[in-house]
Amino acid sequence: MTSPEVILVHGLYHQPLHMQPLREALEAGGVTVYVPRLHRGSLAADTEAVQRTVNTCRERPVLVGHSYGGAVVAGVEGAASVVFMAAFAPRVGESCARLGGPDAPVNASVRPHPAGGTFIPAEAAADLFYADCDPQSAQRAVDLLVPQASGHGRGVVEAAPWEGLVSHYIVCSDDRALSPALQMHFAQRCSSHEVLNAGHSPYISQPQHVAASVLRHAGVR
Numbered sequence: 001m002t003s004p005e006v007i008l009v010h011g012l013y014h015q016p017l018h019m020q021p022l023r024e025a026l027e028a029g030g031v032t033v034y035v036p037r038l039h040r041g042s043l044a045a046d047t048e049a050v051q052r053t054v055n056t057c058r059e060r061p062v063l064v065g066h067s068y069g070g071a072v073v074a075g076v077e078g079a080a081s082v083v084f085m086a087a088f089a090p091r092v093g094e095s096c097a098r099l100g101g102p103d104a105p106v107n108a109s110v111r112p113h114p115a116g117g118t119f120i121p122a123e124a125a126a127d128l129f130y131a132d133c134d135p136q137s138a139q140r141a142v143d144l145l146v147p148q149a150s151g152h153g154r155g156v157v158e159a160a161p162w163e164g165l166v167s168h169y170i171v172c173s174d175d176r177a178l179s180p181a182l183q184m185h186f187a188q189r190c191s192s193h194e195v196l197n198a199g200h201s202p203y204i205s206q207p208q209h210v211a212a213s214v215l216r217h218a219g220v221r
Helices: 016-028 043-056 069-074 096-100 105-109 122-130 135-144 180-187 207-217
Strands: 005-009 032-034 062-067 081-087 166-172 192-196
Touching (some): 005 016, 016 135, 043 069, 166 180
Parallel strands (some): 005 032, 166 192
């Protein structure tokens, strides 16, 4: 019998190492975990990167999308189910930029990067993304942040296979980067949802809780 497979999909400015606490919690539950790297140049390219990972799985995996990663997993085919974690859950024709709008909480902290694209200053990132994480974990996460090429958030979803699947949404009620009210709007699109007293990065602040939710959707619990 093969172990269930889960694919974790990170958001803008982040990278696979950010997902390590959740990855370890899932692996302790007997799950095989993949964390592909995004920032491939566009939403379409990021979606294709995750699609390639899905295509290597032995069976249909559970997709877990965080923040912008929700828009990425929305267009991927071949999943068993989808978990959105403080994430965009777009339908065909929608983009993160349009859904978040010009008043999205994260926008005030975005700065132009000298080498091109944008970045989030460290002093802003700690409060924006990791306010409820312990100081050591928050500092590690801030240090892992990377600049982001422009345009990913404006990518439009061209297909949304997730709408035909069982889906679960984790609403983070203390999120300072993605509006909890917008998250609840997305949650209503899903098969089920829960409200977690957490900031934008529960995969760091509450990895065991998030892992339990994902494991249930992977048929482990």
